Amino acid sequence: MRSERPGHTLQTTALVNEAYLRLVDQSRVNWQNRAHFLGVAAGLMRQILVDHARRVCRAKRGGGVQHLPLDEGLVYSPAMSESLLVVDEALSRLAEFDARKARVVELRYFAGMSVEEAAEALGVHPNTVIHDWSLAKAWLKREMERSAGDETGTVEKDR
């Protein structure tokens, strides 16, 4: 995976462009269908957003003046970056025992897909996505509240 350009913005278009560039890098992928493509693209978008959030948090912890383009600052405040990383961690724990629900969250939250788009990407009925999304949100919310209340937890707090 090539290193990222510094200071890129993460408006939707830029994110899609970035995901596209990474997809093109994966020239050996043998695409099965549109759903397969959407699934891989969503995973890459999650990766890009998480990488970016880590950089924003590092810049914040490093102190000093951050030089971020104005539009980037809007979409990506340090607080938003921290919560995105917490969601990412909790989601990895969910994936350990329910991979499909974790995928639904990846598609809906990290890739911004609608219920119908996520259903297509997973090859399931939209009602399945609605149920998975509902239970996954409940589990993640509870998990994140528990982590936040647990001083010895692995979630890094900076407030």
Add this chain to the structure above:
Amino acid sequence: MKPELWKKIDEMFAAAQAQPAEERAAFLDRACGGDQELRGEVESLLRARGSADSFLEHSPAVASADQPALKAGAKLAPSRLWSA
């Protein structure tokens, strides 16, 4: 999370959500039998779900007008306006 327990939670959560809110407790009494672990899990997840309506609904992938860029009172560094 044990897979057998999670499978039961998954089914019971869906069944309970299909009930009117005021009938869920009675439904869980009947449906969970004496399984206190299952009942506790489903109840706490239903509670978490109840406060999670807006949770994760704003994808970071979508830059939207309802994610205000600058909040009132935000301080901006001194800036220079260049002619267009």
